[in-house]
Amino acid sequence: VIYSGEGLDSGISVSTEIFDSFDLGLSFDAKKAFDQEDDTQFGVEVGASVFEDVNLGLGFVAYNGHNYLDGESEVYLEVSGLDLPLDPSLTAYYNADREWWTFEGSVGHSVKVFGQDVAVSAFAGSTETSSLDSHVYYGGEASVSHSLSDDLDLKLGITYVDTDSTLLDREFIFSAGLTTRF
Numbered sequence: 001v002i003y004s005g006e007g008l009d010s011g012i013s014v015s016t017e018i019f020d021s022f023d024l025g026l027s028f029d030a031k032k033a034f035d036q037e038d039d040t041q042f043g044v045e046v047g048a049s050v051f052e053d054v055n056l057g058l059g060f061v062a063y064n065g066h067n068y069l070d071g072e073s074e075v076y077l078e079v080s081g082l083d084l085p086l087d088p089s090l091t092a093y094y095n096a097d098r099e100w101w102t103f104e105g106s107v108g109h110s111v112k113v114f115g116q117d118v119a120v121s122a123f124a125g126s127t128e129t130s131s132l133d134s135h136v137y138y139g140g141e142a143s144v145s146h147s148l149s150d151d152l153d154l155k156l157g158i159t160y161v162d163t164d165s166t167l168l169d170r171e172f173i174f175s176a177g178l179t180t181r182f
Contacts, residue, residue, distance in 0.1 A: 013043075021049040025059075040064045055081035072097040093127075102127035119143050137163040143175075153179045 008031070015025035027043040045059035057078040063070060072095060080089035086107035093102040104125030110117050124138040143157030155177045162170035 023047040053083040100128040116144055135165050151181050
């Protein structure tokens, strides 16, 4: 993922079904910043399907070298998969070190463009900060996935993020990824 010339992010994640309707995921993300310190993030998530249509995810993220969150961590709870139009999801994050809450909601849909499925989504969130500067953010994303083989998919995407913060600028994020199954 390229963040508007600020750096290059890379990540790897592995997930598996532990038993029926219960999943475990591990992720490791690293950022090579072009003009700041590098940082890494480690995450663990457990997820379960309940009531047949509702997915719950409980996770933990630890930050190392991050500009603002170095040495801190967050826990989160995500609810998604509701049997509603536009596949809504809601996530609540809590940073115990700073006692900050962040809430983020999203909706998404898949549309056909030139015979190709394109996933589009919109999101908005708000986070507490210690300054008087507001931190409401919002954006949209579009991505396309192409099957390279039975077990390998290529995904390309673009995300637009904006905020009402006077300290942060809007940005476009371009991403590419490979997904495999075994």
